[in-house]
Amino acid sequence: MSVMQAAAERYSWIEQWxxxxxxxxxxDVLNREFVDAYAEAxxxxxxxxxxxxxxxxxxxxxxxxxxxxxRLLRCRTGLCxxxxxxxxxxxxxxxxxxxxx
Numbered sequence: 001m002s003v004m005q006a007a008a009e010r011y012s013w014i015e016q017w018x019x020x021x022x023x024x025x026x027x028d029v030l031n032r033e034f035v036d037a038y039a040e041a042x043x044x045x046x047x048x049x050x051x052x053x054x055x056x057x058x059x060x061x062x063x064x065x066x067x068x069x070x071r072l073l074r075c076r077t078g079l080c081x082x083x084x085x086x087x088x089x090x091x092x093x094x095x096x097x098x099x100x101x
Contacts, residue, residue, distance in 0.1 A: 010042050010062050011071065018072075018096045026095040028077065029053065029060050030087070052087065063094050073097050 017037060018025065027034040035053040039046045044058040067074035072094040079087050 007062070007065075010038075010044075010058075011066055013041050014038070014062060014066065015071065015096065018094075024095060026093040027063075028091045028093045029056065029063070030079075030091055035059060063092070067092075067094060070097055 017034070018027065029035065030053050032053040035046070035056050038044065038059050039054070039056055042058070044056050046054040046056045048054050063072065063074075066072040073096070074092050074094050076090045077093045078090045
């Protein structure tokens with residue numbers, strides 16, 4: 001496992017991962033496949049959760065920063081009926097911005 005300490009490397013990894021998905025594909029911090037791949041690639045610490053994706057604070061910060069810089073587009077997605085199961089009522093979802101996809 002390689003560990004990516006530099007933010008620029010992590011941002012590049014996120015963009016490359018998204019570019020390999022279907023057109024318009026979006027991710028969020030509850031997407032287990034994405035969170036697991038990010039944690040493995042970057043060595044970021046995770047908090048193991050009993051169901052759903054593990055929590056990765058670094059991933060949330062990276063996605064938020066990339067959206068603020070215009071590298072990712074961000075929108076809110078509601079999680080109807082899941083709040084009672086320990087999930088939030090909504091989550092930010094991210095996808096590649098404009099010319100990158």
